[in-house]
Amino acid sequence: MVVETRLFAQSFFSGKLLSNQPLAKLVRRQYRSVHCAMQQKKSLMWFRKGLRLHDNPALLRACQGASHVYPVFVLDPWFLAPDPTAPSPGSKVAGVNRIRFLLQSLENLDANLRQHGSRLLLLHGNPATVIPALLTKWQINELCYEFDTEPYAQSRDAEIKKLASKSGVEVFSPVSHTLFNPVDTIQKNGGTAPLTYQAFCKVIGTPPAPVAAPSQIPSPSEDLNNVEIVAIPTLEDLGYINLDEEFSPHPGGETEALRRLDDSLADQKWVCDFEKPKGDPTAFMKPATTVLSPYLKFGCLSCRLFYQRLQAVYSQSKKYSKPPVSLEGQLLWREFFYTAGYGTQNFDRMQGNPICKQIPWKDDDGLLSAWRDGRTGHPWIDAAMVQLRKWGWMHHLARHAVACYLTRGDLFVYWERGRDVFDRLLIDSDWAINNGNWLWLSASAFFHQYHRIYSPVTFAKKYDPDGRYVKHFLPVLKDMPKQYIYEPWTAPLAVQKKANCIIGVDYPRPIVDHAIANKECRERMGQAYALSKEAGGHPKQEQVDELHDRLEAQFPVVRPESGNAPAPPKRAPRKAVKKGASSPKEEPSGKRQRKLTDYKPAQAKKK
Numbered sequence: 128m129v130v131e132t133r134l135f136a137q138s139f140f141s142g143k144l145l146s147n148q149p150l151a152k153l154v155r156r157q158y159r160s161v162h163c164a165m166q167q168k169k170s171l172m173w174f175r176k177g178l179r180l181h182d183n184p185a186l187l188r189a190c191q192g193a194s195h196v197y198p199v200f201v202l203d204p205w206f207l208a209p210d211p212t213a214p215s216p217g218s219k220v221a222g223v224n225r226i227r228f229l230l231q232s233l234e235n236l237d238a239n240l241r242q243h244g245s246r247l248l249l250l251h252g253n254p255a256t257v258i259p260a261l262l263t264k265w266q267i268n269e270l271c272y273e274f275d276t277e278p279y280a281q282s283r284d285a286e287i288k289k290l291a292s293k294s295g296v297e298v299f300s301p302v303s304h305t306l307f308n309p310v311d312t313i314q315k316n317g318g319t320a321p322l323t324y325q326a327f328c329k330v331i332g333t334p335p336a337p338v339a340a341p342s343q344i345p346s347p348s349e350d351l352n353n354v355e356i357v358a359i360p361t362l363e364d365l366g367y368i369n370l371d372e373e374f375s376p377h378p379g380g381e382t383e384a385l386r387r388l389d390d391s392l393a394d395q396k397w398v399c400d401f402e403k404p405k406g407d408p409t410a411f412m413k414p415a416t417t418v419l420s421p422y423l424k425f426g427c428l429s430c431r432l433f434y435q436r437l438q439a440v441y442s443q444s445k446k447y448s449k450p451p452v453s454l455e456g457q458l459l460w461r462e463f464f465y466t467a468g469y470g471t472q473n474f475d476r477m478q479g480n481p482i483c484k485q486i487p488w489k490d491d492d493g494l495l496s497a498w499r500d501g502r503t504g505h506p507w508i509d510a511a512m513v514q515l516r517k518w519g520w521m522h523h524l525a526r527h528a529v530a531c532y533l534t535r536g537d538l539f540v541y542w543e544r545g546r547d548v549f550d551r552l553l554i555d556s557d558w559a560i561n562n563g564n565w566l567w568l569s570a571s572a573f574f575h576q577y578h579r580i581y582s583p584v585t586f587a588k589k590y591d592p593d594g595r596y597v598k599h600f601l602p603v604l605k606d607m608p609k610q611y612i613y614e615p616w617t618a619p620l621a622v623q624k625k626a627n628c629i630i631g632v633d634y635p636r637p638i639v640d641h642a643i644a645n646k647e648c649r650e651r652m653g654q655a656y657a658l659s660k661e662a663g664g665h666p667k668q669e670q671v672d673e674l675h676d677r678l679e680a681q682f683p684v685v686r687p688e689s690g691n692a693p694a695p696p697k698r699a700p701r702k703a704v705k706k707g708a709s710s711p712k713e714e715p716s717g718k719r720q721r722k723l724t725d726y727k728p729a730q731a732k733k734k
């Protein structure tokens with residue numbers, strides 16, 4: 128600061144201001160801060176994500192030397208617009224659990240601001256018009272908000288920044304939603320995003336430490352110049368109906384995020400032994416992972432604080448797990464996808480995405496809706512999809528299983544359609560991470576071992592042979608004996624009657640026969656990969672369409688309703704698989720067959 132001031136004075140008096148660009152920038156900044164100080168700085172702190180007081184560099188800066196700070200949140204109708212593909216009228220783009228989480232987070236932010244003598248100012252509308260209007264009405268000198276890499280946020284923020292700068296308002300927009308600035312990482316990697324985890328880890332270095340929460344938050348002025356501030360709405364106010372459903376057990380807000388962080392890191396042994404592929408995806412009462420994702424998504428929790436607290440735990444132990452499987456490794460996966468998403472054109476679609484394999488997926492509404500609504504007839508898949516709808520969260524391996532089932536495992540439906548369903552229903556729905564993982568799971572990018580497929584029958588059985596998870600989320604199967612719980616269509620009719628669940632009446636028959644479907648999917652993937660290779664990685668759209676038609680002719684659609692449904696298996700139901708054992712059905716074809724237990728999910732894979 129002293130150096131900056133001296134430079135300013137020297138250059139001001141020597142008249143060299145404009146010939147030196149960086150200096151000119153410095154001087155303008157210096158001038159504005161001197162000017163602001165003279166005027167008494169009024170800052171607008173625009174909260175979007177980053178719904179917290181701790182480690183919030185934008186808020187800290189807004190408070191520095193300010194007479195008034197206006198903490199604003201704008202409820203943007205863009206996120207609440209009716210979704211034409213939603214299953215029931217009244218459904219919105221963002222599912223009810225995510226909006227509920229957001230409203231709880233806003234209430235908590237307001238309460239925490241009030242403890243500092245301030246409060247949250249909530250407005251409705253399009254931020255691109257609301258924010259510039261507020262800058263004028265409240266005579267704001269400095270606009271502060273956290274940098275956001277999402278495409279929608281990027282264009283919105285660019286427009287607002289331009290308008291603010293035009294009217295002489297200083298804009299401060301630091302990176303604090305991620306550990307690193309993706310722009311820097313891409314630069315360090317030679318101008319392109321690293322596309323493997325290893326390449327990414329090589330260039331990142333150590334993340335910045337979190338900053339302290341502001342000790343004082345100057346309150347907004349009493350006179351809001353006729354700006355209409357609204358109360359934090361209820362779900363009903365926002366048009367969410369059918370609210371008799373089970374809600375997510377994970378409440379939103381910074382206070383809960385910090386409590387959950389403390390709770391997760393209190394058990395040093397658990398933290399040091401954490402290895403993602405080893406978790407039990409069916410442990411729903413006490414999840415095998417931290418469930419901090421929704422708090423990171425909304426920025427109720429700073430990832431830098433999480434990282435710092437993790438390092439503190441590791442430093443007290445001689446031995447601890449390492450990336451990619453450790454908890455630190457999970458945070459780095461998050462960074463990896465943020466960087467890849469930021470640095471890849473059309474990251475959220477297949478066409479025009481240079482890193483995405485062009486695969487002739489099916490655009491089949493029937494298959495998609497059966498999957499989305501938990502009606503595939505495969506209880507493990509259906510239970511996971513019900514958990515997603517009711518709770519807005521599910522374990523990473525459950526996400527793997529259902530994403531694999533929808534795409535390259537069984538149904539061969541477009542990954543983008545599945546991504547949209549996740550995007551609507553997840554409380555932690557996050558543009559970069561969701562797209563990145565769907566690209567991965569569909570073997571469209573990052574991961575290419577498409578022949579390794581999760582079984583909808585035996586995978587969950589390893590963890591939960593009694594089917595407690597299935598019985599909880601699919602109560603229609605609660606009296607089904609455990610030997611049939613993952614394949615209820617194999618239960619004799621007398622057993623079905625006794626369990627009050629007739630398959631095909633009370634619960635659907637499987638929509639596909641996994642043994643046939645996964646073979647077909649592998650064949651389809653094989654042909655798509657071969658086409659891609661032939662075309663030097665970039666087949667033309669006509670070639671992909673042609674392959675699509677050829678594959679559809681080769682594998683006609685088989686549906687239970689169409690009469691050519693998979694025949695009920697003649698064999699006796701297989702014995703329950705012991706915990707940790709592999710299933711022969713899972714083994715991929717090929718000379719050297721691998722056991723299912725060898726299947727390492729995304730995080731564990733070394734490329």
Ligand SMILES: Cc1cc2nc3c(=O)[nH]c(=O)nc-3n(C[C@H](O)[C@H](O)[C@H](O)COP(=O)(O)OP(=O)(O)OC[C@H]3O[C@@H](n4cnc5c(N)ncnc54)[C@H](O)[C@@H]3O)c2cc1C
Pocket residue numbers: 403416417418419420421423424454457458460461462464521522523524526527530549553555556557558560561562564565568729
């Ligand atoms: C198809 C699919 C879609 C997904 N969509 C999302 C999404 O929209 N939002 C989201 O946050 N996660 C998503 N994930 C990644 C992962 O499943 C969740 O982050 C994780 O299950 C959240 O639980 P947790 O907080 O207990 O994770 P932990 O295991 O406790 O990990 C801590 C944090 O690390 C990050 N993390 C963990 N796994 C991953 C991963 N594979 N990729 C990137 N970051 C990771 C998350 O921020 C997480 O909160 C998706 C995974 C799949 C397979």
